[in-house]
Amino acid sequence: MADMEDRNQSRQQAESPSKTITRRRFILGVIAGGAAVGAASYRFLAPPAHGRNGGERLITLLVNGKPRRVEVMKQETLAFTLRYRLGLTGTKLGCDRAECGACTVLLDDVPHYSCSVLTHTVRGRSVTTVEGLAAPDGTLHPVQQAVIDQQGFQCAFCMSGFIMSAVGFLKTNPNPTRQELAHGISGNLCRCQDYSKILDAFMRGAEYMRNGTGGRQTALLPTLSPKNGERMGQRIVALSSGGGESMSQQTGAANTARRA
Amino acid sequence: MAVFRDVMPAFDLLQPDSVAEATRLLDENGSGAWIMAGGLDSFDWLKDRIKKPGVLVDLSGIDELKGIRVSGDGVEIGAMTTLTEIANNPEIRKNYSVLSDAVSVVASPQIRNQGTLGGNVSQDTRCWYYRGGWPCYRAGGNICYADTPVGRNREHAIFGADRCVAVHPSDSAPALIALDARFVIRSAKGERVVDAEDYFIGPDVDITRLNILAPGDLLTAIRIPAAWSGTKFYFEKVRDRNVWDFPLMNVASAMEVNGGNISRIRIAVSAVAPRPMRLRNVESAVVGKPVDASTGEMAGKLAVQGAVPLQFNAYKIPLMRNLVKRAISGVPMPQQAKSGLAGDPIPEASWS
Numbered sequence: 082m083a084d085m086e087d088r089n090q091s092r093q094q095a096e097s098p099s100k101t102i103t104r105r106r107f108i109l110g111v112i113a114g115g116a117a118v119g120a121a122s123y124r125f126l127a128p129p130a131h132g133r134n135g136g137e138r139l140i141t142l143l144v145n146g147k148p149r150r151v152e153v154m155k156q157e158t159l160a161f162t163l164r165y166r167l168g169l170t171g172t173k174l175g176c177d178r179a180e181c182g183a184c185t186v187l188l189d190d191v192p193h194y195s196c197s198v199l200t201h202t203v204r205g206r207s208v209t210t211v212e213g214l215a216a217p218d219g220t221l222h223p224v225q226q227a228v229i230d231q232q233g234f235q236c237a238f239c240m241s242g243f244i245m246s247a248v249g250f251l252k253t254n255p256n257p258t259r260q261e262l263a264h265g266i267s268g269n270l271c272r273c274q275d276y277s278k279i280l281d282a283f284m285r286g287a288e289y290m291r292n293g294t295g296g297r298q299t300a301l302l303p304t305l306s307p308k309n310g311e312r313m314g315q316r317i318v319a320l321s322s323g324g325g326e327s328m329s330q331q332t333g334a335a336n337t338a339r340r341a
Numbered sequence: 342m343a344v345f346r347d348v349m350p351a352f353d354l355l356q357p358d359s360v361a362e363a364t365r366l367l368d369e370n371g372s373g374a375w376i377m378a379g380g381l382d383s384f385d386w387l388k389d390r391i392k393k394p395g396v397l398v399d400l401s402g403i404d405e406l407k408g409i410r411v412s413g414d415g416v417e418i419g420a421m422t423t424l425t426e427i428a429n430n431p432e433i434r435k436n437y438s439v440l441s442d443a444v445s446v447v448a449s450p451q452i453r454n455q456g457t458l459g460g461n462v463s464q465d466t467r468c469w470y471y472r473g474g475w476p477c478y479r480a481g482g483n484i485c486y487a488d489t490p491v492g493r494n495r496e497h498a499i500f501g502a503d504r505c506v507a508v509h510p511s512d513s514a515p516a517l518i519a520l521d522a523r524f525v526i527r528s529a530k531g532e533r534v535v536d537a538e539d540y541f542i543g544p545d546v547d548i549t550r551l552n553i554l555a556p557g558d559l560l561t562a563i564r565i566p567a568a569w570s571g572t573k574f575y576f577e578k579v580r581d582r583n584v585w586d587f588p589l590m591n592v593a594s595a596m597e598v599n600g601g602n603i604s605r606i607r608i609a610v611s612a613v614a615p616r617p618m619r620l621r622n623v624e625s626a627v628v629g630k631p632v633d634a635s636t637g638e639m640a641g642k643l644a645v646q647g648a649v650p651l652q653f654n655a656y657k658i659p660l661m662r663n664l665v666k667r668a669i670s671g672v673p674m675p676q677q678a679k680s681g682l683a684g685d686p687i688p689e690a691s692w693s
Contacts, residue, residue, distance in 0.1 A: 155354035155397075156387075177388065179381055180585060185451060191425075194451045197384050199377075201354055202401045246450070267584040268449030 140204055144169070145213025159195040159203060160184040163210055171211040171241045175270075182269030185242035185249075186210050192249035192268070211241035214248065223294070224248050224286030233282025235273035243269045247283045255291055259284055349387045352394055358402045360527055364559055368529035370396045372556040377401075378421060378460035381452055386465075391474040406459070406561060409433065415567040420459025420560045424513075425450075427458060437565055439574035439593050443516035446578045449585050459560045461513045462524075462540065463552055466615070467587050468497065468507035478504040478548050487651070494651040496589060499658060501614035505544040506651060509551055512578055514541065514617040515593035515609035520569050525562040526554065534564075538609075541616035551616065569595040569607070575668040579660060588612040590657060592664040601631050608668055610644070613661055620644050620665065627669055637670030 137152040144167060151166045160177075163169040163186070172195055175183035179197040186195045187209035214222035224247055227233070234240045243266060250257070250265035257265060262283055263276075271279060352375075357363040367374050375394030377383045378401075386392035400406060406421035411432045418427060427433055428445035447453055447461060465472075466479070468487060476482035487494040488506045497506040514537070522537040540552050554560060573596045580586035594608035606624050611617040623640045630636040641662035648658050 154348065154351070156349040156351050158349075158384075161348065178385065179452060182449070182451065191454050192451050193455050197381055197455070199354070199380065199399065201356065202380075202399055250450070265450060268451040 138201075140201065142167075142200070142204065142208060143206065144208045145210060146207075153200045155199075155201060157200045159186065159193075159198040159200045159208070162200040163195060163208075169210050169212050173238055173241055175239070175242075180270070181239070181242075182246060183239050183242040185245040185269065187245055187249050190249060190252055192246045194268075209245070211244055214244070222248065223289035224251065224283060227286030227289050228282045231278065231282035231285050233275075233279050234271075235275045235278075239269060239271045243271070243279060243283075247286065251283075251287050251290055255287065257287060262287070349384075350390060350393060352387070353396045354399060355396060356399045356402050358404070360403060360405055360559065360561055363398060363400065363403060364527055364529050364557070366396075366398055367557045367559060370398075374398050374556070376559065378463070379423070379452075379456040380460075381448075381456050382460060382464040385472065389472075389474065391472070400559075413567070415570070416565045418458055418563045418565070420562055421457045422459075424453040424456050424458065424461060428453065436570040437520055437574075439519055439576045439595060440513065440516045440565070442574070442576040443512045443578070443591070443593060447512050452585075458513060458563060461511050462517065462563070463554065463560055464510060466507035466551060467510045468505075469493070471505075471507060478544070479507065481549070490652060492651070493653065495653040495656075496587075496612070497651055497654055498614050499645075499648040499650050499654060499661070500618060501543050501545075501616065502649065503544040503548070503615075505548055505615060507615055508612045509541060509615060509617050510587040511611060511617065512588060512591055515591055515611040516576060517563060517565070518609035518617055518619050519574070519593040519595040519607045520565045521595075521607060523564045523566070524560060525564065527559050527561045528555075528557045530557075532561075537563075538617075538619050543615040569597075572597045573671070575671065577664055577667065579664070590660050590664060592661075592668045594668040596632075596669075598632055603627050603630055603632060603636070603669075606669075608665070610661060610664065613648075613657060622646075623665060623669075632669070632671055634666075634670050637666035637668075640669040641666035 137154050139150060139152050142149050142151060142162070144163070149167055151162060153162055153166070158177075160172055160174050163172045164174065172186055173183040174196060175181035177184075177196045179194045182194065184194055184196040185192050187193070188198070188203060188206050190207070190209070214225055216222075221229070222244075224244055228240065228244065234243075246266045246269050247262070250262065254261060254265060259280055263280060266279075266283065355366050355374075357366055367376070373394060374396045375383065375387075375392065375398065377397055377399050383397075387394075387397075400421055403421060406419045408419050409422060409426065409430050409432070410417045410419075416432060416437065424444040424447050428441050430441065434441045444453065444458070444461070447456065468477075468479070470486035470492075471477050471479050474480070475486050476484075477487075478485050485504055485506055486492055487497050488502070494506060496508065498508050517537045520537075523534050524537060524540045526533050526535065535553065542551065542553055575592065575594045575596070578588045578591040580588055588611060590610065590612045592608070592610045594606060596606040596608075597604045606627060607619070608623055609617050609619045620643075623644050626643055627636055627640050630639075641664075644665040645658050645662050648661070650658060
């Protein structure tokens with residue numbers, strides 16, 4: 082019997098594919114289980130100042146169109162609640178001081194720094210994070226699609242904040258010039274200094290939004306998003322060998338755009 | 342200095358939904374209460390654990406503090422109206438554009454979406470020694486770290502220093518002074534209305550605060566009279582970066598011109614002194630003079646009389662001379678600077 086168990090176990094280990102339990106899914110699972118808050122990444126450095134205000138309150142937040150019941154401390158920021166209570170880790174924390182924009186989310190369609198909003202002040206308001214942009218069937222938001230098509234970011238830590246800023250800006254300014262767009266997303270920083278490519282991507286996203294194409298049908302440039310079972314690098318290699326002309330066109334366009 | 346990636350120390354959060362309730366709560370809690378408007382000044386203090394209020398009174402749920410009301414004798418702006426709303430308001434853009442110009446260059450888009458007019462005029466100074474928690478005069482100590490031979494004081498005052506050399510960081514304040522605005526303050530004792538200029542106080546009056554709000558006071562609205570509606574306005578802000586930065590200096594003016602001559606004018610400059618500075622000597626000197634370069638030249642020279650630079654901020658004297666000159670003679674500001682994208686020249690820094 083013991084033998085059998087051992088064998089089963091080792092088979093399971095061998096079969097446990099790294100594809101199904103990714104690092105991301107594991108972390109999200111731990112957060113959803115409620116174990117991570119305050120454990121590893123966040124420490125509560127100060128005890129409650131006095132007895133009556135230490136507790137948490139159960140409130141309902143409207144996040145990405147769904148009501149979410151969540152326990153929230155009085156001094157908790159929205160970024161904290163989204164990431165560490167609701168597992169919406171697409172919202173990043175960069176500076177935690179309203180300076181970098183990585184934590185940008187939409188409150189009633191308007192971009193805000195979620196690191197500088199108390200969660201208790203957004204009860205009754207609609208919160209949209211980067212997770213809430215795609216359609217229910219998985220079709221990406223036109224701006225997201227454009228970022229992929231245009232290879233808009235380098236390391237992309239700032240990307241979700243930038244995308245939320247751009248989406249919020251484009252809601253009220255659907256047809257901006259490149260300069261207006263730059264001004265609209267000027268509350269976000271990219272340490273890779275990838276601004277030119279970011280603007281390329283968002284200008285393209287604005288175009289997708291105006292055309293209602295969502296990017297899929299627009300064959301202006303070859304899409305670089307990986308197909309099923311294909312790695313990003315393979316797709317790029319395939320494109321640059323097969324569709325070399327398009328690639329050089331794209332690079333040329335980006336270079337022209339860069340210091341225009 | 343800054344401890345980050347953690348949670349703020351606990352406080353009691355009170356969320357009144359009317360001004361009456363807010364003033365009652367402020368009265369009850371006295372100096373232990375911290376008023377939070379947009380929160381962008383507050384969170385720095387709280388996260389850095391430099392100010393530790395027991396009670397935070399959040400004004401975001403008070404609808405009567407929000408919105409812009411236009412009437413025959415001017416405009417009333419609720420203290421909790423966001424800067425974005427003011428920047429986009431058609432009436433303010435049309436008749437009081439010095440204010441919409443000023444608030445549209447505050448910080449970044451997200452901050453303007455959240456930051457309020459009341460918060461912008463009531464925020465604390467940005468002197469980094471003070472904000473870093475150093476026990477300076479303003480924090481109740483007995484030294485000014487910025488005003489020493491090695492103190493980093495490039496951003497600090499050239500006027501009105503009294504032990505403390507910090508400057509007022511607001512962009513909207515000089516515009517409101519130029520428009521002769523009135524500030525409405527409510528407390529449990531009642532309502533009082535003060536001139537924009539008198540809302541701000543220097544270290545000679547009280548070194549621990551930048552405005553007249555005492556514990557229990559609440560700024561509820563700012564009224565702009567129609568007296569300067571549609572006159573000739575000028576606003577310019579100079580800063581190191583075109584986003585986020587507080588002003589190295591800004592200037593705001595409202596001017597009525599009759600037959601080419603200045604018939605009346607109000608002009609204020611900020612980030613040169615602990616309070617936004619109205620230039621009364623310039624105002625009286627240029628009335629009756631033509632709007633031209635020589636009047637501007639004269640006004641600029643007059644404006645900087647009596648300036649006392651610190652070790653690293655002497656550049657502020659020619660900067661102020663030029664800003665006042667441009668405000669008076671109406672030289673349009675460079676297009677790049679106006680767009681807020683690139684190209685405000687960086688004043689020569691003297692760090693070494």
